[in-house]
Amino acid sequence: MTNKTNSTSNILTVEQVNNMFIYVGEKVIESKPLLTDIDCAIGDGDHGIGMEVGFKNALEKLEANNYDKINDIFAEIGKAMIGNMGGASGVLFGTLFLSGVKGQEKIEQLDVATLSAIFQNSLLGVQARGKAEVGDKTMIDALSPAVNALREANENKLGLVASLRNASEAAKRGVEDTKVLVAKFGRAKSLGERVIGHQDAGATTISIIFESMQNYVEELEKKGELLNV
Amino acid sequence: MTNKTNSTSNILTVEQVNNMFIYVGEKVIESKPLLTDIDCAIGDGDHGIGMEVGFKNALEKLEANNYDKINDIFAEIGKAMIGNMGGASGVLFGTLFLSGVKGQEKIEQLDVATLSAIFQNSLLGVQARGKAEVGDKTMIDALSPAVNALREANENKLGLVASLRNASEAAKRGVEDTKVLVAKFGRAKSLGERVIGHQDAGATTISIIFESMQNYVEELEKKGELLNV
Amino acid sequence: MKKVINDPNKVVQEMLEGFLYAHGNVYKKTPNENGIYIENEKKQVAVITGGGSGHEPLFFGFVGEGLATGAAVGNVFAAPTPNTIMEVTKAVDAGKGVLYVYGNYSGDTLNFDMASELAEFEDIHTATVLVNDDIASASKEEAHNRRGIAGDVFVIKVAGAAAAEGLPLEKVTEITQKAANSTRSIGVALSPGSIPSTGRYTFEIAEDEIEFGLGIHGEAGIRTEKIMEADKLTQIMMEYIFDDIEITEGDEVCILVNGLGSTTLMELFIVNRKVTEILLEKGVKIHHTDVNNYCTTQEMAGFSITLMKVDEELKTYYDKPAYSPYYFKRG
């Protein structure tokens, strides 16, 4: 293994993935007030609480940090969310993590191709459950472009940092897009035109997740800890 | 009959008494916000409403203005209060008017002696019902000194205007006195020392009644309508 | 203060009309006054309660089978007139006499006493039990001066059950008085209620403060504190009660955690959790628990805790069936 960045052969170890999601969880938990604000404006104000409950329960498991495959990390987060959060996002964010690795073989290191494949499955899983499409003002509006960005990054053989930066930016633009949309799902759906101008809560969380992943991997790179195969 | 003021032989006709209590009623009704404020501070805030209900009902009767004796005017006001107000003051103010003329012979004109006698009976009646003494922080603290002032005025052969001015001032001082008292009756009784500094609502109404009577008679005098026997 | 009302001076009348539209098959209104009653079909001792409006479902919501026979309904926070009480009295008396059960307030005693005098003229025999459960409203020595708050519910329940058993007035009065003597409450207020006809709140309280012992008409309480955890608050309130009435191991009690208006059932359950734990820790047996909004003060936030210490006799009457749209017991 060498230590070259921006390479298509970047990988994260099981432990790094574990720590990355601890970092992601902490960032989402820190964003609780922001998510509360957003969900208050056009929903019922509990999205921040829900995400906190979900990630707190996940972090309790992740902190033990004794997984031998990445599948288990995703599954653990997914189960913690489905098992404890409730609400629309409990099932949907839980499904995101669970369906990402459902039926996958043992994953011992995470490269861009695998990351892209996982989130591709996540998107399909969430859409199968929630029936939302891009443009319905849901988390899909951030997740779908992020997944597309990852796929293109993989096709273009970008490294992990660049891939996640693209995904994160795509998610962020997706959040911006939700501001001009009328909701078709979730508690905002009944508001019709009145939701225009407000971004979607679930989409915001998606964007925070990708941004945190990006930041974590950038940190690794800075510290020279980002490995290659 | 001559038209000399400040004379011990001043009288009010049945019609004048009727109009005087219309005036008194209007003044009490106007004071509703003040009475509400006072009762809010240490009671339950409904004294102003109650007095309004009582006098409104009384005024409906008085406006017909077809009594042939003063007894009926007092009795009508008393019954309107007992019948419609409720609360402590419904019974007590009702009793004040009713017991003032209870068992009295037909009164066709009101001089200071009669006025004094009526309110003497009123005081006894209210105390028989309510069991309050001077110093208990109730309407008695205004009524009792006013009644004393009327009695002294009569003994000193003062005219109606002077008599009512003295009674009104005595009532006002009585209200001031209630500010330093702890309540023993009514809704303020449980507050103990915390009611100190606040005047009593019922006492305030008594003072407004006497002040309005004074003003009405002064007006008559000014207009040269105050009669003598 | 936003309120869903029409003419502020007609709230009581319109409220009763709305109530009778819902329950007019069972409940009647006296023709001239705001009295609500049910037919005294079994010709029992009649139980009449009453007081100012603004505390719904008290008082008329506690008229029903095995409960009060009638209620005299006053204006908001104002005792009913003698005429109202008298009309209800005549409507429900079956020659067995009438027991007046109501909270001990100057206005209410004055009006009920006057009605009682009028009733005697018409050869209707009346007796009175005053509810004075609010331990914050006067010292133990002055207990007879205390106000009645949510304890009304327990005392009316027992009175109605004793009457329904066909007991004579003296006996119904005696048992009801025992219930009153065995009942203690203490309340706490978080935010005020308003009077519809003035649109004003009846008291002020700081954004971070609560007041112990504040009355159900907004009468000031005995102690103001910073807002604290439910458990600590409950602990303090229970200590007030234990200081006033001996409740020790082996004793039995009925509990009522009563909301004052805008305090949620969620909060009341959280309070009941601590009330129960404190009692169980003391070895006190809990005969029955009720958590509800029975004695309210418009939209006031806060609650009261009521304990009735029960013996075999009180339990017998407490457990009898009762039925109104707002209180029921299957017996």
Place this chain on the structure above:
Amino acid sequence: MKKVINDPNKVVQEMLEGFLYAHGNVYKKTPNENGIYIENEKKQVAVITGGGSGHEPLFFGFVGEGLATGAAVGNVFAAPTPNTIMEVTKAVDAGKGVLYVYGNYSGDTLNFDMASELAEFEDIHTATVLVNDDIASASKEEAHNRRGIAGDVFVIKVAGAAAAEGLPLEKVTEITQKAANSTRSIGVALSPGSIPSTGRYTFEIAEDEIEFGLGIHGEAGIRTEKIMEADKLTQIMMEYIFDDIEITEGDEVCILVNGLGSTTLMELFIVNRKVTEILLEKGVKIHHTDVNNYCTTQEMAGFSITLMKVDEELKTYYDKPAYSPYYFKRG
């Protein structure tokens, strides 16, 4: 926002503890999750309801005889987890199948559907009736997307009665679906409720304004107006309902005037007065009226009007006896 709570993150757990202290002789909690149920002793079709907390007495207060068999209790305003629903499902299924009856919210359908998939794995047959009575939450064309609000009460009542009759799952579902199809509600909000764990109000509204159609979680409504008289407000709300469902002379309805939290019974009765007058004027027969706080939103001020258009079949089930500490019917 002052609240009588301890740890804001434990309100649901402590609420259920307090409820069970009061009613633990009849109600049980599932061991690992916040599920409340009664024993399905008569081995009937089980009816499970549920949803987020914060609406008490809904949902667990509607578990009882002739009502729901169990309730899955979520966090405040958050649908219960599939695990919770699954635990209650297992606790109450008697081999006759389980009917899920709950308000139509994205979060609830996602979680109940997931539970239903899990149940099928364990050979428990489930069916679902969604309550979508809130006509303000979507257009008539999009009626299937409407939210469930106080209409839950009527639909759960009918479901519980049908199940108590011993009918098979298909029939219970069919009758319950009919009740849902026949129920319409519209609400109005005057002031917001708060979420304990954030201490924040869920929406803002001007001091002199009201909002039509605002949801029971604070979801924005369809129309903001200046505060107006109760009669006018009620008239507007009734017109929304009449525009949505044909209710004409000779039709029969059940009425529920439901308070959202801090609106008083006094106000609700005043509303019911007008609701009834409007219906009577139209020649509509009123089968039954209920005025209460069943479906609340913490201390939110406001209310909803619910009408269920009933035929002989719905009346039969509506009239059957039911019993929980917060809802009862003698039958």
